Amino acid sequence: MIGAIELGLIYGVMALGVYLTFRVLNFPDLTVDGSFTTGAATAAALITAGHNPVLATAAGAIVGVIAGAITGLLHTKGKIDGLLAGILTMIALWSINLRIMGTVKENSAVAANLPLLRAETLFTPLRDANLLGSWAGIAIIAVGVLVLKFLVDWFLTTNLGLAIQATGDNGPMIRSFGVSTDGTKILTLAISNGFVGLCGALVAQYQGFSDISMGVGLILVGLASVILGQAIFGQRFIWVATLAVIFGAVLYRLIIFYALRVGLDPNDMKLVTALLVVAALLLPRWGLLRKIPKLGKRGGSVVFETVPAAPKHADPDHGPAAAAAPGADASEAPARTSER
Numbered sequence: 001m002i003g004a005i006e007l008g009l010i011y012g013v014m015a016l017g018v019y020l021t022f023r024v025l026n027f028p029d030l031t032v033d034g035s036f037t038t039g040a041a042t043a044a045a046l047i048t049a050g051h052n053p054v055l056a057t058a059a060g061a062i063v064g065v066i067a068g069a070i071t072g073l074l075h076t077k078g079k080i081d082g083l084l085a086g087i088l089t090m091i092a093l094w095s096i097n098l099r100i101m102g103t104v105k106e107n108s109a110v111a112a113n114l115p116l117l118r119a120e121t122l123f124t125p126l127r128d129a130n131l132l133g134s135w136a137g138i139a140i141i142a143v144g145v146l147v148l149k150f151l152v153d154w155f156l157t158t159n160l161g162l163a164i165q166a167t168g169d170n171g172p173m174i175r176s177f178g179v180s181t182d183g184t185k186i187l188t189l190a191i192s193n194g195f196v197g198l199c200g201a202l203v204a205q206y207q208g209f210s211d212i213s214m215g216v217g218l219i220l221v222g223l224a225s226v227i228l229g230q231a232i233f234g235q236r237f238i239w240v241a242t243l244a245v246i247f248g249a250v251l252y253r254l255i256i257f258y259a260l261r262v263g264l265d266p267n268d269m270k271l272v273t274a275l276l277v278v279a280a281l282l283l284p285r286w287g288l289l290r291k292i293p294k295l296g297k298r299g300g301s302v303v304f305e306t307v308p309a310a311p312k313h314a315d316p317d318h319g320p321a322a323a324a325a326p327g328a329d330a331s332e333a334p335a336r337t338s339e340r
Contacts, residue, residue, distance in 0.1 A: 002133055004257035008250030009141045010202050011225065015245040016152055017195030018222030023230075023241065024156065025188045026168040027075075030086035030219055032196050034093030035067040037215035039197030041100040044114040044210035048104045053122045057201045064197020065190045067093060072186030097212055112212040121205035148195070149242045155191075156238050164188050196222075220273050225249035227280040252276065 014036065021029040039060030046056035067089055074085035102110040126132040126140065155161045166174040167184040175181050196218075204210040229248020235241035252273075259272050 008253030012246035012249040014199035015225035017192040034090035035193040036200040039200030040204035040210040043201035060201025061198035065194040068189040068193025072189040076182035
């Protein structure tokens with residue numbers, strides 16, 4: 001179980017990236033399936049070539065940023081539908097990932113798998129000190145993930161972060177204020193896939209290998225983490241929403257862990273993931289999961305969100321974008337509330 005929690009915390013980094021596009025920007029980004037493997041392949045190739053693990057991990061995040069920016073450019077400047085732009089980038093990354101992993105293989109231009117056996121990784125000191133697989137290891141990984149969470153919280157309360165939230169809520173409105181929505185979309189996709197690439201680099205080092213298929217269906221895992229976490233813990237404020245997606249990632253790994261413990265076939269995990277997403281989407285609407293946040297509401301820390309009624313002069317199809325108006329108080333900015 002401890003291993004599942006550790007892996008869930010690491011996948012929480014990916015969930016933060018999916019949260020930025022899925023919840024904040026309202027963008028269906030399928031680049032995730034490719035950029036996750038790109039981050040893993042880049043980190044594994046650099047570590048195998050003898051480079052510093054920290055540098056390799058940073059490189060994994062940077063290639064994720066580049067992949068996200070390409071999707072953003074295809075969508076904003078190429079006027080390609082967002083869903084199709086993500087699919088195009090994802091497919092292109094499949095071949096690129098094979099090439100990346102093939103750079104360190106002898107007599108081969110492509111490679112589908114790259115092991116990190118006996119290689120120095122970020123987790124080697126923890127493993128050598130027998131901390132990995134213990135509660136101390138969980139605490140160390142949790143601190144690193146929480147640092148990233150606080151960076152996301154801070155960024156989304158800056159003027160640029162508020163402009164990104166407003167782009168997801170009401171693009172035409174924020175354009176009328178002189179904000180370039182093309183720029184905010186490209187930036188958000190780049191940051192999101194940077195988190196995803198970073199997660200891929202960490203997972204490759206944690207598991208000890210990089211594989212071409214490790215990102216297949218990952219967007220569903222990210223959506224399961226975001227939807228499951230926010231359905232249980234709520235999303236009223238940004239800090240609650242980001243904390244919820246991390247808890248959702250951990251909860252998802254624990255569910256998969258116990259599903260395997262009861263004897264389910266590993267090939268059925270994609271089906272389990274899909275059923276989890278369906279359950280997380282439907283149960284709150286049926287009033288079942290609402291009972292959990294109501295219990296938390298008594299402590300004043302977690303509340304289940306309800307969408308406020310739109311003023312008569314506002315467009316009823318759009319959310320509370322006024323929070324993103326220039327000059328608004330950033331510290332009290334609410335997270336996106338409507339479920340998509």
